Amino acid sequence: xxxxxxxxxxxxxxxxxxxxxxxxxxxxxxxxxxxxxxxxxxxxxxxxxxxxxxxxxxxxxxxxxxxxx
Numbered sequence: 582x583x584x585x586x587x588x589x590x591x592x593x594x595x596x597x598x599x600x601x602x603x604x605x606x607x608x609x610x611x612x613x614x615x616x617x618x619x620x621x622x623x624x625x626x627x628x629x630x631x632x633x634x635x636x637x638x639x640x641x642x643x644x645x646x647x648x649x650x
């Protein structure tokens with residue numbers, strides 16, 4: 582219960598990634614095939630870049646094991 586009441590308040594003061602940010606970025610990683618496809622949607626492109634630039638997430642993306650699906 583604490584998580585649901587405190588986290589929205591923290592977002593007012595610091596930049597944090599939400600589950601929605603991660604889900605949208607993950608979805609687009611699977612769907613977007615060309616580098617320029619998001620150029621028509623600058624806000625979505627900015628969101629994806631912001632998520633990928635997160636220090637902890639960028640480190641994990643670089644070091645994660647490669648798996649095929």
